[in-house]
Amino acid sequence: MTVQATPLLSLAGVTASVDEKAILHGIDLEVAAGETHVLMGPNGAGKSTMGHVIMGDPVYTLDAGAITFDGEDISELSCDKRSRAGLFLSFQAPVEISGVPLSSFLRASIAGRPGLEMKGREFRRRVKELAAELDMDVSYLNRELGVGFSGGEKKKVEMLQLLLLQPKLAILDETDSGLDVDALSVVSRGMDAYRRTTDGSLLIITHNTRILEHLHVDRVHVMVGGRIVREGDAELIPWIDEHGFESFEREAAGVPMEA
Amino acid sequence: MDRTSGNASGAVALTGVNAMPAPTWSWLKMNDTAVEIPAGLTPAPAAVSVEPAPGSADVVSANADAFDDALVAAGKRFASRARASAPGDARDHVALAAGEVDPMDVPALSRYQQGAVRVEEELSVEEAFETGMGAEAYGYLRSIGERPCVLEVPSGASAQVRVRVSGTPGTASVASVDVIARRDSSLELTVALNGTGSEPGLIGAAMRVFAAAGSRVSITTVQTADDAFISLDDAGIFVDEGAHVEVSHTVLGAGRSYTGLAADLRGDAARIDVDTSYLGAREQVRDFNYQIRHLGRRTTSSMDANGVLAGASKKVLRGTIDLMHGCTGSEGAERETVLLADERVDNKTVPVILCDEDDVAGNHGATIGHVRPEQLFYLGCRGLSPEAAEALFISAKLEDAALNAPDDEVRANVIRLGETVIPGFGEEIA
Numbered sequence: 001m002t003v004q005a006t007p008l009l010s011l012a013g014v015t016a017s018v019d020e021k022a023i024l025h026g027i028d029l030e031v032a033a034g035e036t037h038v039l040m041g042p043n044g045a046g047k048s049t050m051g052h053v054i055m056g057d058p059v060y061t062l063d064a065g066a067i068t069f070d071g072e073d074i075s076e077l078s079c080d081k082r083s084r085a086g087l088f089l090s091f092q093a094p095v096e097i098s099g100v101p102l103s104s105f106l107r108a109s110i111a112g113r114p115g116l117e118m119k120g121r122e123f124r125r126r127v128k129e130l131a132a133e134l135d136m137d138v139s140y141l142n143r144e145l146g147v148g149f150s151g152g153e154k155k156k157v158e159m160l161q162l163l164l165l166q167p168k169l170a171i172l173d174e175t176d177s178g179l180d181v182d183a184l185s186v187v188s189r190g191m192d193a194y195r196r197t198t199d200g201s202l203l204i205i206t207h208n209t210r211i212l213e214h215l216h217v218d219r220v221h222v223m224v225g226g227r228i229v230r231e232g233d234a235e236l237i238p239w240i241d242e243h244g245f246e247s248f249e250r251e252a253a254g255v256p257m258e259a
Numbered sequence: 260m261d262r263t264s265g266n267a268s269g270a271v272a273l274t275g276v277n278a279m280p281a282p283t284w285s286w287l288k289m290n291d292t293a294v295e296i297p298a299g300l301t302p303a304p305a306a307v308s309v310e311p312a313p314g315s316a317d318v319v320s321a322n323a324d325a326f327d328d329a330l331v332a333a334g335k336r337f338a339s340r341a342r343a344s345a346p347g348d349a350r351d352h353v354a355l356a357a358g359e360v361d362p363m364d365v366p367a368l369s370r371y372q373q374g375a376v377r378v379e380e381e382l383s384v385e386e387a388f389e390t391g392m393g394a395e396a397y398g399y400l401r402s403i404g405e406r407p408c409v410l411e412v413p414s415g416a417s418a419q420v421r422v423r424v425s426g427t428p429g430t431a432s433v434a435s436v437d438v439i440a441r442r443d444s445s446l447e448l449t450v451a452l453n454g455t456g457s458e459p460g461l462i463g464a465a466m467r468v469f470a471a472a473g474s475r476v477s478i479t480t481v482q483t484a485d486d487a488f489i490s491l492d493d494a495g496i497f498v499d500e501g502a503h504v505e506v507s508h509t510v511l512g513a514g515r516s517y518t519g520l521a522a523d524l525r526g527d528a529a530r531i532d533v534d535t536s537y538l539g540a541r542e543q544v545r546d547f548n549y550q551i552r553h554l555g556r557r558t559t560s561s562m563d564a565n566g567v568l569a570g571a572s573k574k575v576l577r578g579t580i581d582l583m584h585g586c587t588g589s590e591g592a593e594r595e596t597v598l599l600a601d602e603r604v605d606n607k608t609v610p611v612i613l614c615d616e617d618d619v620a621g622n623h624g625a626t627i628g629h630v631r632p633e634q635l636f637y638l639g640c641r642g643l644s645p646e647a648a649e650a651l652f653i654s655a656k657l658e659d660a661a662l663n664a665p666d667d668e669v670r671a672n673v674i675r676l677g678e679t680v681i682p683g684f685g686e687e688i689a
Contacts, residue, residue: 078644080639080647083639091637095633098598099565099656105638108651109643123687165642
């Protein structure tokens with residue numbers, strides 16, 4: 001890990017709750033520019049919550065701590081401002097919005113972003129290019145956002161947005177879940193293309209190590225019960241693949257670790 | 260017209276506009292609407308143009324009585340039908356008036372039921388004919404327009420005609436159109452209602468349509484007026500045996516827009532399909548009344564509305580499928596999907612299915628919803644503020660209208676409206 005003086009993303013003592021129930025407890029985490037981090041943990045550990053809290057989901061309350069991105073405290077910013085600051089969250093279950101064609105949505109998402117704004121024809125050419133790169137049927141561009149899309153198509157749309165918006169840091173929340181082999185390959189290709197073309201940072205939330213096989217991972221964080229219980233380099237991934245999260249869960253519950 | 264009134268400022272007030280045939284609770288304030296027409300509007304017949312496509316010029320007819328004659332002729336084939344002594348029918352009321360029966364033996368009928376019995380048993384086809392906005396508004400609109408344009412498509416022929424209304428501030432521009440599609444003929448009629456300017460003006464259409472046996476009539480209306488305008492689009496349609504009428508209403512502009520359509524499916528196997536697409540933003544008012552009477556056997560109707568409401572806009576959509584006595588085997592369906600993009604929106608939908616016959620089917624469904632918090636968060640994660648999200652819903656509706664515009668002029672009008680909401684809209688979809 002290359003520790004820089006000022007990390008791109010920094011969580012310092014982040015504690016967050018929903019409906020007065022604490023989900024995250026004192027999270028400290030730093031991601032430097034250009035790095036790939038992986039957040040792993042069992043179901044219900046709070047991984048997705050952390051992604052949503054970083055992005056500013058109003059469902060959650062930030063009870064303590066601060067989130068800093070690109071040198072700015074974003075703790076109080078709305079999610080649209082965090083997006084425009086260069087943060088991106090790929091959803092585990094992207095929402096459907098009837099009445100809004102995908103192409104209109106994509107066009108609105110780049111509007112007003114310095115360096116990304118494109119006129120009509122240029123926009124269409126760029127989006128078609130990206131769709132081809134992701135094996136995505138261009139007819140989807142005229143369909144209502146997410147409506148009637150398969151799980152795989154929805155994830156392709158998430159990848160398309162990642163490549164279109166070129167964020168400084170992308171949080172991929174279980175982008176690999178529920179996908180068949182072909183769709184997984186497309187998602188991997190999307191992540192590769194993102195890293196190749198932008199040198200952006202990735203924070204990958206997953207409990208499946210397959211998606212990480214072709215990635216250079218700088219740092220792994222393990223979350224259990226809303227706390228980061230272990231951090232390490234990429235060597236932690238095969239260990240988790242073999243042993244699972246049980247020992248971390250026991251440790252979190254106060255039972256000594258065997259390994 | 261007798262209830263039309265003027266006030267001290269010279270404004271005209273139309274009452275009972277877009278009235279539901281079977282009223283509901285008055286306190287819901289949706290049974291009908293009152294329309295105030297600004298004072299001092301000058302009729303502008305030159306703002307209306309009728310443009311037959313090449314090869315269709317012959318359908319513009321000088322026979323001003325063609326529509327009424329067609330209805331009278333139809334009336335001779337569709338004589339009023341007596342019920343089999345149903346309680347409360349006209350026969351009972353004749354006996355009651357003659358003192359032959361005890362009043363307690365005759366069921367009281369609602370205002371709607373009385374009207375239905377009259378239509379079924381007493382009124383001729385021409386007497387029963389009506390438009391969706393009602394007699395007062397129809398009379399007003401016809402009084403604004405010059406003599407009606409009559410489009411008469413001969414038996415077996417096909418035609419395409421465009422009617423354009425181009426309103427300007429301070430004027431009232433109304434297209435009065437009678438359509439007679441003779442047996443097995445086909446007509447594609449486009450009505451473009453447009454008005455530009457920041458001072459008050461009125462645009463409208465008053466249309467009567469006779470679709471004879473086996474004919475196909477398609478009517479596409481696109482309204483793209485600026486906010487200072489009021490739009491009144493009124494139609495009455497008679498559908499004969501085996502005829503099929505398709506209506507598409509796209510309502511995008513005008514500060515206040517009123518749309519009324521009444522259809523009389525008198526012939527067996529008559530059919531009408533109505534698709535409505537609307538957008539409401541800012542303080543705009545959208546008011547619709549669709550009223551479809553099934554009188555023939557095996558008749559079919561569908562009403563499908565899809566809208567987006569934003570800002571502090573208001574909308575009422577009344578859709579009545581009336582499965583009247585004798586329409587055995589008929590089927591009517593109405594659906595509405597409306598997206599409410601702002602908490603301030605006032606949305607009312609009144610689907611009504613009236614049934615006085617066995618072996619019929621009436622279906623209705625509505626999907627009405629605000630933008631859900633998770634949708635707003637998703638859009639936010641892509642950089643869209645709540646205001647930008649609202650603009651997205653509006654632009655998506657306009658984009659759809661531009662892509663499906665019947666001609667370049669209508670498309671340009673849609674883009675003009677789009678530019679007021681999203682700068683660069685035209686360039687984006689070019």
